[in-house]
Amino acid sequence: MAFRILHLADLHLDRAFAAMGCQGDLARRRRQGLRDALRRAGTLAKERDCNVICIGGDLYEQERAGADTGRFLADTFASWQPLPVFLAPGNHDALLPQSLYARTEWSGNVHLFTSPTLEPCDLTDGITLWGLAHREPQWQGDPLAASPIDAGGIHLALFHGAELGSRPTDSPIHGPFHAAGIREHGFAAALCGHYHKRRLDTKTGLLYPGSPEPLSFDEPGGRGPAIAIITDSGMVEFEALDVNVWRALTVNAEVGGSASLDSLVDSALESIHTAAATLDPEHTLVRVDLTGDVAAAVSLDLVTVETRLREQTSLAVVRVRDLTRPGIDIEAAATERTARGAFTRTALEAMAGTDDLEESAILEDALRYGLMALSGAEVGLR
Numbered sequence: 001m002a003f004r005i006l007h008l009a010d011l012h013l014d015r016a017f018a019a020m021g022c023q024g025d026l027a028r029r030r031r032q033g034l035r036d037a038l039r040r041a042g043t044l045a046k047e048r049d050c051n052v053i054c055i056g057g058d059l060y061e062q063e064r065a066g067a068d069t070g071r072f073l074a075d076t077f078a079s080w081q082p083l084p085v086f087l088a089p090g091n092h093d094a095l096l097p098q099s100l101y102a103r104t105e106w107s108g109n110v111h112l113f114t115s116p117t118l119e120p121c122d123l124t125d126g127i128t129l130w131g132l133a134h135r136e137p138q139w140q141g142d143p144l145a146a147s148p149i150d151a152g153g154i155h156l157a158l159f160h161g162a163e164l165g166s167r168p169t170d171s172p173i174h175g176p177f178h179a180a181g182i183r184e185h186g187f188a189a190a191l192c193g194h195y196h197k198r199r200l201d202t203k204t205g206l207l208y209p210g211s212p213e214p215l216s217f218d219e220p221g222g223r224g225p226a227i228a229i230i231t232d233s234g235m236v237e238f239e240a241l242d243v244n245v246w247r248a249l250t251v252n253a254e255v256g257g258s259a260s261l262d263s264l265v266d267s268a269l270e271s272i273h274t275a276a277a278t279l280d281p282e283h284t285l286v287r288v289d290l291t292g293d294v295a296a297a298v299s300l301d302l303v304t305v306e307t308r309l310r311e312q313t314s315l316a317v318v319r320v321r322d323l324t325r326p327g328i329d330i331e332a333a334a335t336e337r338t339a340r341g342a343f344t345r346t347a348l349e350a351m352a353g354t355d356d357l358e359e360s361a362i363l364e365d366a367l368r369y370g371l372m373a374l375s376g377a378e379v380g381l382r
């Protein structure tokens, strides 16, 4: 019989969600959504005949998690009995003396890895799970530092760490390792946490399930736990489950040519409807990127745009980013017999008189901002 492991990571219980524009009741609903996702994982593990559940760190956020979260976790894991649960603390939920991991009393089916180096635990005949704990949030050790395993059987690793081949440039290096090291060290697979983007790589044995619910606008698409299957012949297969309830997406709204704030809002609404038509608005968070050249006479008041988009879509969150450029007809302005025309001609002459690219760019900005100011538009810094 194949051995099946339900693996999840980066749930981030108790997250604030303020950075996604969630306040008050919505933020509370999102946090409840994280707890629901954990309970759903237990149900899925049973439905899918999994033998064990592994959790690869950042299960909760230490700075925000209180005793109530400890009780929730203890009760949830206890309700999964007799299914074994393996916990490998990460950087947000490091195994500090005051951590929930250390302070909570766990049911007998919970196995907490506590060593900063990989330690073995038998899963079943011939399959061993090796796990470690981040003992402090800033730990930067190599999870695969120990010498290669030479014992027989199938060995799996469970840890929170940063695979260097897929590191987003702004991600701190917590537990750096290379995917190639997984097999070199004798592991059939590494069940990991840290990156919130899903990565199923059966070639190297690397599995990042990704955060089960979206934690930023850069996490679109299906999310949920993954199942690692160890077949009778010792092969490892990964299967990702799309079971997220919340959606976060970025919508590009080309609003160039909008002659008024009303037509700009209408145009953005159309883009949102196209992108989010099939999604449940109450559980959908949308970031709208406004792009295109917008007439200088249109005062782009982001608060007004956001409010109106939210009112007309009933989406949980609408956030607007202004990536537009002021649309100005410079040629027409230069022919005017007004102060505006004189200003334009002076700026164009200055631009024609310089070979310095930097100076030319500054003059062009000056021309655009000057024309916006002269047309009565509010000039915001970009």
Ligand SMILES: [Mn+2]
Pocket (backbone or CB within 6 Å): 010, 012, 058, 092, 194, 195, 196
């Ligand atoms: Mn994380």
